[in-house]
Amino acid sequence: MKCKKMAALVLSLLLSLGALAGCAGEPAMAEDSPLSSFTADTLDGGTFTQDSIREKDVTVINFWGTFCPPCLAEMPDLAAYAKALPDNVQLITVCLDVANEETANSARAILDSAGFEGVTLIPGDDPDFLSLCQSVQAVPTTIFVDSKGNIAENPIIGGQADLEMMTENYTGKVNEVLTASGKAEISFAD
8 A cells, every 4th residue: 555655656746847847958946845845853853944945055855765775885975975065055865764763773873884964854744845755766866956945857866876976967956956046056176
């Protein structure tokens, strides 16, 4: 039964993203994003809301699970990429399988080992955020969100082979969101 609900949510998300795709080359943004008004719990016991997203021009959100080998393999590169971002861009993660203290401890150990120092959210019970979490079809999945909570089209699904590939792919998506918002692009060129 749970698989059928997940499949229906994923199909709904994919159809929504497909309907939002534009022809002009700029990323389409959802008008009623689940991230325009939400509250999520953090792994460290704090709270993260739409106000936390509004503080930055772009928020990169990586959905992962403690059970996922590609997620674990890319976590050190994710940590390095997050540390290299300029102040107007943030990278956060969402550990989808934190359901109790045991899985929370596993997630903390993975993040610590990888050197990830940023915010990690857990699904919780906020209906908008939970709906977004339940719509993730595969992990890792990374979405790109503007300061209004609008999600850009075409998430990056699947692990990145190395830091160079991650930097290229993620920075390209970040720059699409920045350009659509009338902001200057970022670069990691020497």
